[in-house]
Amino acid sequence: MTKTSHPTAAGRGPADHEVRNQIVTAATEHFSRYGYEKTTVSDLAKEIGFSKAYIYKFFESKQAIGEMICTNCLSDIESEVRAAVAQADRPPEKLRRMFKAIVESSLRLFFQDRKLYEIATSAATERWQSTIVYEERLQALLRDVLQEGRQTGDFERKTPLDETTAAIHLVMRPYLNPLILQHSLDYANEAPAQLSSLVLRSLSP
Structure with a gap:
């Protein structure tokens, strides 16, 4: 019953890039306040201070962020x-x-x-x-x-x-x-x- 590593959700950019973790952390906080369904990638971009296009370099969709x-x-x-x-x-x-x-x-x-x-x-x-x-x-x-x-x-x-x-x-x-x-x-x-x-x-x- 050895614990193995978990697969990560599909995303773009380097898998170990700290920006990816920054996006996930900010998205988690944002979703906790406003909910997943009511939040758009544009909302996240504004919250984090990134452009929407920059977020799409790391995640192909809002669902990919939600998956993570x-x-x-x-x-x-x-x-x-x-x-x-x-x-x-x-x-x-x-x-x-x-x-x-x-x-x-x-x-x-x-x-x-x-x-x-x-x-x-x-x-x-x-x-x-x-x-x-x-x-x-x-x-x-x-x-x-x-x-x-x-x-x-x-x-x-x-x-x-x-x-x-x-x-x-x-x-x-x-x-x-x-x-x-x-x-x-x-x-x-x-x-x-x-x-x-x-x-x-x-x-x-």
């Missing part, structure tokens, strides 16, 4: 989830911690920074690459936990691993996908414990 911001936010959530899983010794507890961290991290984004949450909603609606990669990486982490649980004898081995992974991922998805999350808030406090307990009972050998 979304990637950063989802990367933070993934890091929290991986850290929570790493703190547990046994696969069942790793699964419980994974459920809990996913819900808590997603809710923190929803409640603490609603303007940035709008970016995540746009990303999920339009199926941006950043959201696809995020879900794939967490699904891979889940698969690793399940595989470990089979090796230690904590989980059953009869069901194909990919089938089990896909099914549990669907159980987690209401708290991974921001479009579904907003309709799952009434159950958020109880969800991690109840869902993980149900899943663990189904995994018993």
Whole structure:
């Protein structure tokens, strides 16, 4: 379960150019105040003090900037989830911690920074690459936990691993996908414990 580097959103200009980071930082602050949908590249250019043409040297569109911001936010959530899983010794507890961290991290984004949450909603609606990669990486982490649980004898081995992974991922998805999350808030406090307990009972050998 080694953490690998995250792909970055498509952009122009040198990938390590500090101007790119400056644009992303300013865009994050601007989107936090005014929202993603209501902001144009011209608005960002005026805020930063660059020309719109100069910004386009580094990012091909507003969505490309949004992708970078979304990637950063989802990367933070993934890091929290991986850290929570790493703190547990046994696969069942790793699964419980994974459920809990996913819900808590997603809710923190929803409640603490609603303007940035709008970016995540746009990303999920339009199926941006950043959201696809995020879900794939967490699904891979889940698969690793399940595989470990089979090796230690904590989980059953009869069901194909990919089938089990896909099914549990669907159980987690209401708290991974921001479009579904907003309709799952009434159950958020109880969800991690109840869902993980149900899943663990189904995994018993």
